[in-house]
Every structure is written in C-alpha cells, then in structure tokens.
C-alpha cells in the first residue's frame with residue numbers, strides 16, 4: 001500500500017511517499033516559500049541525486065499539484081500514475097477536544113478543524129488547505145488526519161485544567177492540549193519494543209528536544225502530563241520560545257507600552273536560546289559559542305538543561321517512578337553534551353549514562369545509553385513522526401477499502 005504523508009506549514013509543505021507496511025520511503029521532499037516570493041521544491045529519492053526546482057507556489061494546492069507531478073514524472077518520479085497512491089495521511093498540529101485519535105477525514109472533520117482555528121491560528125489553516133488541495137487533486141483517495149494533540153488526550157483533568165476560572169475552559173477551551181504527540185507516541189512505543197517489554201508495564205519520560213521542545217510522562221502507555229500547554233509556548237526554553245514564564249511579566253510589559261502582539265512576538269520569536277544567548281536559535285551555533293567561552297551562550301544552555309532536569313524530576317514524582325528516559329529530535333538525538341549534562345547528578349533517581357558510549361555513538365543511532373548499574377534505562381531513539389502517520393493512515397484506509 002502506498003501512503004503519501006503531507007505536513008503542511010504556513011509557507012511550506014513536506015511530503016513523503018511510503019510503501020507500507022514495511023515503511024520504505026520511496027520519495028520525499030519539501031516545498032518552500034508557498035504564497036511568497038522565491039518558491040522552490042527539493043525532491044529526494046533514496047540512492048539518487050536530489051532535484052531542486054525554483055517555481056512560483058501560489059498556494060498549497062499548487063504545491064501539491066507539483067508534488068504529484070514530480071512523483072509521477074517519467075524521470076524523477078517513483079510511481080507511474082497518481083492512482084497508485086492508496087491513501088494520504090495529514091499531519092495536523094491540533095485536534096482540539098474532539099479528535100482524540102487519528103481518523104478518516106470527512107466534511108465533519110474539516111468543519112470541526114475550521115471551528116478550532118481560533119485556538120490554532122498558525123497551523124490550522126495550512127493543514128486544512130493541504131486537505132482541501134488533496135481532495136481536489138485526488139478525489140477518491142482516502143485521507144487520514146493524525147493529530148499532534150491526540151496522544152495527550154489521556155491526561156487526567158488535574159494535569160490539563162489550568163488553575164484559572166473554570167468557565168475559561170468550558171467557554172473558550174483553555175486547557176493544556178500538549179503537542180509533538182506523534183513523536184512522543186512513536187518513541188515511547190519504540191523504546192518499549194527495544195526493551196522487549198509491554199508499554200502497559202512501563203513508566204516512560206520522553207524528551208522531544210528540537211527547535212520546539214516538549215517533555216511527556218507516559219505511564220502504562222497513557223500520557224499523564226506533558227510540558228507544552230494551551231499552545232506550544234509552555235514548558236522548557238526552546239529555540240526562539242521562552243517556555244514557561246511568570247505571566248505577570250507580560251502584563252507588566254504591556255503596562256510599559258508594549259502591545260499584545262509585540263509581547264507575543266517577543267515570547268515566541270525572540271526568546272529561548274536566541275533571546276538569552278543573543279547569538280542564534282540554532283543550538284549548534286549556541287553550543288559553538290559556548291565552547292569558545294561566550295557567557296550568555298553558556299547561560300542559555302544551562303537554563304535549557306536545568307529546565308529539562310526539573311521536568312524529569314516532577315514527572316518522576318507524578319508517576320512515582322521511572323523505567324525509561326528517552327531523548328529524541330534534533331537536539332536530543334545529536335547533542336551529546338546536553339544529554340550528559342541533563343543526566344549528571346541524577347543518581348538519586350537511578351539515572352546514569354555510560355559517558356563514553358554517549359560520546360562515541362554515531363548520529364542517528366538507537367541506543368541504550370545507561371550506565372551498567374543504572375536503575376533507569378536512558379535511551380536515544382531517533383523520532384519518525386512521518387512513519388507513525390503512514391502507519392495510522394494505512395490502518396484506517398484499509399478499513400474503508
């Protein structure tokens with residue numbers, strides 16, 4: 001079964017064509033600068049040279065029509081005809097309160113997604129545009145939505161209700177939703193598999209540390225808490241986002257003359273690694289500067305590690321134990337210094353890593369990093385959200401064929 005996975009952002013669209021159930025990637029690529037100047041598509045096929053084309057991409061539908069053209073191109077393509085695509089899986093950042101698991105997309109689902117654009121203004125419209133584009137171009141092909149929030153829908157009320165007037169939850173849907181759920185779900189299930197255990201028997205903390213970062217506590221396969229909240233702004237320091245700060249800082253700054261929009265931009269785009277270091281939102285650049293003695297870069301990295309440690313400690317308390325700690329995503333998978341620092345002085349919790357193994361592991365490895373006598377197993381598991389989306393899509397699409 002061939003499954004096309006689409007991840008539509010505000011000005012970009014990523015795609016991957018999978019051969020399921022094995023998960024072989026036949027082709028993948030990225031459309032950039034949709035609806036702005038300088039559009040381009042990079043198209044990749046394993047073992048072949050990448051192809052890049054500059055092309056005006058007026059909207060998501062135009063980008064999708066290019067993707068289908070490339071996938072079926074006699075020279076650059078990997079399939080002879082669009083009809084070979086059996087299903088399309090869409091990554092959707094927000095499933096609101098209703099979409100608690102992956103589902104087939106129909107008019108009702110699209111209508112619901114429109115109704116929650118208000119709480120998902122950045123990611124909702126492009127995801128819907130991707131779905132509507134596919135509907136037009138691939139009329140009869142079943143489509144599945146896989147929601148970043150749905151894995152977190154098992155959280156208990158005391159974890160997702162904020163201690164503010166309850167009516168704000170009832171009337172405006174203000175609650176913790178959590179994000180990166182597909183990644184947390186993939187690595188949690190994968191680590192259980194690697195440990196040869198049932199996920200139902202494990203207490204796991206997954207650290208998805210990338211440009212955006214979130215940490216999740218999973219007890220018996222069910223999320224009990226996660227660091228991102230109503231929006232992806234909450235939690236630990238990220239590339240350009242502050243993570244959790246005292247909310248009164250915002251009203252104070254507004255009292256000093258900043259507008260709500262400026263405060264939001266400051267928290268979302270000018271904070272985190274970038275804001276503290278003054279150097280970059282890219283952790284590699286901050287790490288390089290820190291290694292050269294740049295004080296604020298060093299401080300930014302210390303704040304990041306300290307924040308991660310505090311979440312790990314609080315989630316161990318929430319679950320009354322821990323069997324596996326997992327690092328994933330760009331920073332979690334690649335930054336060995338961060339893994340070493342986060343796991344340092346955590347022996348009270350039974351967390352200790354084999355520092356030599358941590359130093360020498362090749363990139364992209366799946367590995368148990370734990371010191372031989374550690375009670376908690378610390379793992380490095382590269383994430384694969386697209387494969388998880390393809391898996392859900394294949395399963396649901398088979399049910400309608």
Ligand code: AMP
Pocket residue numbers: 209210211212239281282283284285287329330331334335336
């Ligand atoms: P992601 O959002 O998962 O793509 O992760 C992006 C982040 O991973 C960026 O901050 C990158 O700088 C970071 N990253 C990627 N490779 C490395 C590396 N070798 N060392 C440190 N950070 C890295």
